Amino acid sequence: MSTLISEPEVDKLRRRARRSRRTEWWLAATLLAPNLLLLAIFTYRPLLDNFRLSFFNWNISSPTSTFIGFDNYVEFFTRSDTTQVLLNTLIFTVCAVAGSMVLGLLLAMLLDQKLFGRNFVRSMVFAPFVISGAAIGVAFQFVFDPNFGLVQDLLGRIGVDTPQFYQDPNWALFMVTFTFVWKNLGYSFVIYLAALQGLNKDLAEAAAVDGASSWTRFWRVTLPQLRPTTFFLSITVTLNSVQVFDIIHTMTRGGPLGNGTTTLVYQVYTETFTNYRAGYGATIATILFLILLVITVIQVRYMDRENKQK
Template sequence: MSTTVLAPPAPRSGQTDPPAASPTSPASRRTRSRRRRSWLAFALLAGPNVLLLLVFVYRPLLESLYLSTLQWNLGSPVARFIGLGNYREWFTSPDTAQVLLATGVFTVVTVGGSLVLGLGLALALDRKLPGRAVARTVAFAPYVLSGFAVGILWLFIFDPRYGLMSTLLQAVGMSSPQWYTEPPWPLVMIIVVYVWKNLGYVALIYLAGLQAIPQDVRDAAALDGATSARTLRSIVLPLLTPTTFFLLVTMLLSSLQSFDIIQAMTKGGPLGSTTTLMYQIYEEGFVNGRAGYASAGATILFVLLLAVTAVQLRFVERKVHYA
């Protein structure tokens, strides 16, 4: 049985293709009108945000970059251009190594501790237990408190003579360390307080990620004989990688910019053992009055934050499972 393919009819003599729409035709005018309305809506919605970013983020950033090239003290009417002099002084200063060490230890331990403990707390709050809603509220409450107020409160808890921590340690036959004066205990102290304050936030985000995991997946793993530990390692943690990546970025940026708890509890001491890069910027700018040198430190912190974020987006995100 043969199949006949019909050819398209030949155009009649004198017949031509329909002409394209003219730029002045009604269809073209309607298209341009829709595009104008779309751009207008975009400008109305995005314009204020872009303006605020330009005024309050990028303009101060450029001004700080310019100030970092000056030798200028706050309140002085005279500023002298010194180029990269502030940067050379910062990189050759004997205090820089200690500042970077304190910043690195504080950041790594607070981020790692917050993620691990926050995940454990989220797993506990994800269980169907009585009073679960109240426990979630209590766990999240410290995050919304003022960091300065939290620091003052914990100073009384860590007091070596009368604090709650000293009482608990004496109950088990141990003496209280000198939290205020003997390194590395001041750094340990502010790390504990920072992790405690942010633990509820991390747990809440992890809890949202846990509740987004389909129960069918866990039930299927249980039917296959997977233990709770195996389900956590092979199913839950891989599905939580987008949440972990988000928390890793936000907590890392937050830790590098932490200031209030350090100011309330140690003021960078003793002997600079708790002086992070962020606190050094404050101290040089507003205590010592060296605005140019502080601006150089702020620029270095900005470059560090940018580099850390770029590395995370480039390499860490490869391990994220979005499906």
């Protein structure tokens, strides 16, 4: 037997539902407002102010600035050193991201097994990540020193000449990239280790029973399950590597031979605080932001497409 609800009771229930939705909306707005305010003040306002400043010629020590339109952008794309800086940034970012993620995954798979002293080794792998990048850079200056460094000693024992890390731009870029990977390896390692411990072990066991080799199980079973983690790391490690400054500053100052290891972020620093051209530095920062935005959008769209195909 069904119970009929009168029209006044229906209206009462509707009003109660509307009040409940308004209460939830105001509660959400109250909780989100402080975070949104902080984001607006410390993130979006500086971003917009940087974009505005890119259209001005401003000596950072001067109280006045001159509007010059797109001249800074024209200068960036026509300067002779722009290609080298962009190439440095690309090589450093690709090698740093690939090195950190591949080595992090390999170490995570190794230390996910039951090995003696694995907790101690895990701590040692992660420890460099929490150390200051400037301190790491100073330490690795001595590691790569061509006269009395650790690399020189090891290569000398096997009769190999030490590369000129501080004179050859290619070796200098390798040096700072290696240092960055060594410092940030622990981040990828920890994320991958947590992901591996949350995988469905039954799939790998079923594949092993069916006679799949270790490589097949990794490629067909483990790696697909790690796709969300890999996607997350590809974004965070890319953003982190593109913005590296401390290691380059302490080890090479952007050299040798002018721009041997200068990346876009380091060029922002040199133009703003060394050459006192804050407007041009803001232009480079804006271009870097747009590059990162495009990369992130592409990555997100690719991941969304992959999820829809499942």
